[in-house]
Structure formats: C-alpha cells, structure tokens
Amino acid sequence: MDFTRRDTLALGAGAVALTVLPFRVNAAGEDAIAAFTGGAEVAEGGVNLDAPEIAENGNTVPIGVSAEGATAIMLLAMGNPTPGVATFNYGELAGSTMASTRIRLAGTQDVVAIAKMADGSFAKATKNVKVTIGGCGG
C-alpha cells in the first residue's frame, strides 16, 4: 500500500484524540482581581501581554508584561486552581515597567495582566493560551 504522509493524516481525522485541554474558569480569579484593585474599575488597553497562542507544554509557558506608567502589574492564570501567578512591584530604579517569566498553565485558558497605574487607575490585557497535551514519546 502506498500512502503518503498526508493520506495517513487524513485517515486520522476520523479517530480523534483530544487536542487541547478544556477551558476552565473559576471565581477565584475574579476575587484575586478585586483584591488587587479594591473593586475599582479596570480599563482595557494600556497593558502589553506577550504570551504564546499555543504553548507546547503547560509546565513552562513564557510570558512577558509591560505597561507604561505602572507601579505594579499582577499576572493571573484565570483557569488555574489558584489563579495568582505573580505581582511585579516596580521600584524607584526600575528601568522600565516590564518583566518576563515562565509560568504553569493547567490547561487552555485566559491569562490576564492588570496594571496599577501611578495615578491609581487600573488597566488590563487578556490573552487566551491554548495548552496542548503532548506527552507522546514519554
């Protein structure tokens, strides 16, 4: 039998293995936001959130945040059992209000960055990150 690689693939379309872990939400994320903002209004925009669209493994997902004029940025993984990830508090000698780190995501979900601005206002950015189940090949 002479199958090309793409034919093999087409056969696979019938018998599907789940690609992506399901989206999850929980109220704890909203609570954490409220605790950070004290319930103040949060504007969209003014925050950059750099995250992959598809993460190869949820264990180590690179994330970058920045927000001009922020004094602190809180990072949340809204679908994690405990949504808090980190809060960056910028000091007098911060060269900019940016930071990058690597985080854990328990499945496909929204990652949220909320910046607290010097004038006391809040701004936010949201990005959906798909987490794939790799794991094949040990």
Place this chain on the structure above:
Amino acid sequence: MNFKALTAIAALMVAAPALTFADPDNDTLTINGEEMVTKAPLPAHLEDSMLTEIMSGWHFRNDDTQAMQMDDFDNPGMLAVEDAAAAWDTVEGTAGKSCASCHENVEDSMKGVRAVYPKWNEKAGEVRTLAMQINNCRTENMGAEPYKYDSGPMAAMEALITVQSRGMPVDVAIDGPVADTWEKGKEIYYTRFGQLELSCASCHEQNYGNMIRADHLSQGQINGFPTYRLKNAKLNTVHGRFKGCVRDTRAETFSPGSPEFVALELYVASRGNGLSVEGPSVRN
C-alpha cells in the same frame, strides 16, 4: 507499512485543522551566537531509508521552546551543567579521587568526546555509551558508587561532557568492532512493538513533520541529548526518552542501560552523523 500500523498511527494523529501539518521550520539555531548544523545530508547508511535529509529535533519545536536553547542563560539545562562541574571536582569513593584528579580540566580533556559516543572500548571489548564510561570511571577508577543509569546526576555529568563538544559534528563509527551492535540497533529501530505495532521508524522516519496527539513529530535524533524537557522540568537521558517512546506503543520496554538500548543508542546516534552536538537542548 502495513495497514494495521497505519491505522494505529492515524488514530493517534490529530484532527484540529490548524494543528495538523506543520513542516519543520527553516530557522537557524545559534547558541550563544555560535551557529549549529541542524540540517545535514543523509549519512551513507541511510540512503535506503525514507529520509532525504537529517534534521535536529530543534526544528520541530515552537519559537518559544527554540529560543530557550539559544542562550545558555535561558537554558535551564545549564543549571545541571553547573552542578556537574562541581561534582567533577568532588572527591568520592575509596580511591580518594575526583574526575579532575585524572582528567584535570573538563574543557580540554572532554572536548570532542560526546561526538563519537557510543564507541568501542578495546580493553573491555564492548560498545560503551557515555553513561557506561562515566560509571566505569566511578566504579573502577574512583571506587565510588555508580550513578543510576538515567538519574539526574548522570544526566548532569553527561551534559557537562556534552557541552565540551557543542557545535562539533556527531561522528560515531558504525563499522569494525561495533558493526554487530549497530546491526542489532538497526533491527530494533525497525521492529514494530506493542499493541500498536509501531516501530521507531513508523513515527520518526515515516511520519516526522506530522502532528501526533498535538506533538510535532521529529526525526527522533539524539544529537541534542541530554534534553531539558518542559514537561518534567529536568534533564532527560537518551535511554529515559527511548523508554517513554517504547511505552507509547503500549509495549513492554527495555530498561535503561540494557544491551538493547545501548545498541539502539549507537544506531540512532549514527542517524545523526553530521548534525552538531547540541546538548543540553530544550524540548517540550
């Protein structure tokens, strides 16, 4: 490939259209600014295979994972290299010696070593993997306990030795005294294992470039070992990875350090002859 193997593979393949086929990319891997050879012409012994060129597993990872390997600071596998550098100088065992007592500077004494392993050891009359050689020095030359074959300290010591060959082409011998072992490794590579009746070749030769359960299938090269995997956040040895791959075919697997895996390592290493030694690499 027979039909049964095909359906088994097909069943593992992914349906989501956006993810189904992604050719290996054409990016260039530099590590600390030094360019690596990640695509190379077929070694002569692979001319009757289905491959047209050999490729490092780096090309099959996404940009973020790739980037983590491009600078030693960003590569968490280098933490283990630092641990091993300390172990290199640490006296252990009844002979009161450290690796450095005999091999002095790892940078000089181990340069080029990784690139030619596994290799024939004349005195012992056997094919030795790097791990076997490390343990041989520990037990015979130091009177120390051997490391567990696929343990953290072993992976770290392999990584330290591997770094000294980084950028050099993999160049393992396949003839002369190792020929029999190499043939045995080749046979294992093409044997279909497990309920799924899949061989290494079913996935890594016939289907590289395809997505399998959301994982982008590479050629299963070992020029990047040991690998820091995002999945378990530690360095992984070649045999540890082989074990996982055989287990995925739902077969009983050989154990790390077994003659079967040693032969398989020699054979798989030779499929990468010409690629740069890249370890410790970063994989998902």
Place this chain on the structure above:
Amino acid sequence: MADGAKPRVKAPKSASAGEVVTIKTLISHKMESGQRKNKDGSVIPRSIINRFTCEFNGTSVIDVKMEPAISTNPYFEFEAKIPESGDLKFTWYDDDGSVYEDVKTVQVG
C-alpha cells in the same frame, strides 16, 4: 530545598550613568505547587520561593510576589536604571525561611 537552590544572574559589569540595563535571573528550585500528588495519592506539600527582590545600592528595582504557578527554576527578566557605580543585590525568599542572595557590581564611568 535550602540546599541545592543556586541563583544565577546575568547583568552587565559596566554601564553609563543613568543607563537602563537588562537583567536576567534564574534559580534552581522545584517550586512544588502543593497541588501535585505522589504515587500513593498523598499531596506533596507546597514548597516554593514566594518573593524575589532586586535592589541597587539599597533602592528597589523590582519586588516580585511569587505564587505556585511560577515554573520550576524560576526565571525573571527585567530592567534596572543604573545611576552610579554600585551593587545590584538579588534576594529570593523560600517558604521554608531560607534566603538566597547574589550580588553583582556595576561600574559607571
């Protein structure tokens, strides 16, 4: 985890006065989340680094509150303004009370 946690810092050795420099830090640490179970089903207790700070000559550059969702071997990249010659001091605070430190000197001029 008190032993085995080893910090690494990448920072420039020199800068011009007022220059903004990029800093990368990495520390070997399991960051056990407290949500994983071991083979017999019991929960592996949480053990993480919960705070990281960077100061220059005693003035804060960044102060990070860390949660269990930070990956094994925590990594940070950020920027600092260097007004004069002095020391960048990095401190990681472990759940178990351990404190890990590193210092990098930056020359100005």
